[in-house]
Amino acid sequence: MQSEQSSTTTPFCKVCFKDIRRYDFASLFEDYPICPTCFNSMEPKTVVTMLDGIKTTSLFVYNEKVKQMLYQCKGCFDIEMAEIFLSRHKAFLRRKYRNWTLVPAPSYGSKDQVRGFNHVVEIFKGLERPFIHAIMKTDNVKQADLNFAERQQIGKHLSWSGGVSVAGLNILFVDDLMTTGATAKACAKMLLEHGASRVEILVMARTIDPKKRKENEISFSQKLRQIVDGIKKKIRGKPN
Ligand SMILES: [Zn+2]
Numbered sequence: 001m002q003s004e005q006s007s008t009t010t011p012f013c014k015v016c017f018k019d020i021r022r023y024d025f026a027s028l029f030e031d032y033p034i035c036p037t038c039f040n041s042m043e044p045k046t047v048v049t050m051l052d053g054i055k056t057t058s059l060f061v062y063n064e065k066v067k068q069m070l071y072q073c074k075g076c077f078d079i080e081m082a083e084i085f086l087s088r089h090k091a092f093l094r095r096k097y098r099n100w101t102l103v104p105a106p107s108y109g110s111k112d113q114v115r116g117f118n119h120v121v122e123i124f125k126g127l128e129r130p131f132i133h134a135i136m137k138t139d140n141v142k143q144a145d146l147n148f149a150e151r152q153q154i155g156k157h158l159s160w161s162g163g164v165s166v167a168g169l170n171i172l173f174v175d176d177l178m179t180t181g182a183t184a185k186a187c188a189k190m191l192l193e194h195g196a197s198r199v200e201i202l203v204m205a206r207t208i209d210p211k212k213r214k215e216n217e218i219s220f221s222q223k224l225r226q227i228v229d230g231i232k233k234k235i236r237g238k239p240n
Pocket residue numbers: 013014015016017018034035036037038039
């Protein structure tokens with residue numbers, strides 16, 4: 001339920017700063033920090049693939065808009081930007097992963113200290129699941145600086161956090177961006193070796209071959225309708 005306060009203030013899009021409710025039916029049910037126009041410019045597209053036998057889901061195509069927003073979040077330390085990415089997915093994701101524990105992609109500790117926050121945690125904390133920082137980067141290696149062969153050896157730059165256990169847990173490995181998937185693959189392997197009972201990967205955005213972009217497109221309006229129908233069903237099914 002919306003609070004008294006939010007019903008008297010005008011909600012605005014944190015990306016374009018326009019009034020959201022004028023354009024968005026869905027925001028009558030929940031306060032979203034991003035308007036449908038900005039959201040659609042991020043190319044929401046749920047893609048599910050298997051990466052070395054691990055179910056891997058991505059929610060956006062890594063396009064210029066997403067790149068620019070991620071830069072604002074990571075490069076310009078804009079922590080408010082982080083909650084925007086999954087704001088329209090989180091209700092669904094909370095239900096889907098309600099029994100899962102999140103392991104964020106490894107980061108190099110000093111980078112988080114400079115930023116004052118871990119951007120992956122900030123992006124995914126809307127799922128309201130516990131985080132375990134199980135894997136660390138041992139040096140400040142950047143994927144972008146590595147060639148293909150080096151990326152396949154990414155495991156050399158990763159280490160298990162001392163005293164951390166994932167034994168018997170369903171682990172959802174989460175990251176902001178996936179390109180080759182080398183890091184996610186290496187981490188999933190480590191998690192299984194450390195006794196996780198199940199591992200899946202969820203990334204906010206993924207680089208997708210432009211030719212493949214049009215294929216199998218799940219339109220956003222279709223998905224939104226599914227979510228609204230789900231909410232309606234829930235409301236109807238609730239005993240008084
Ligand atoms: Zn907007």
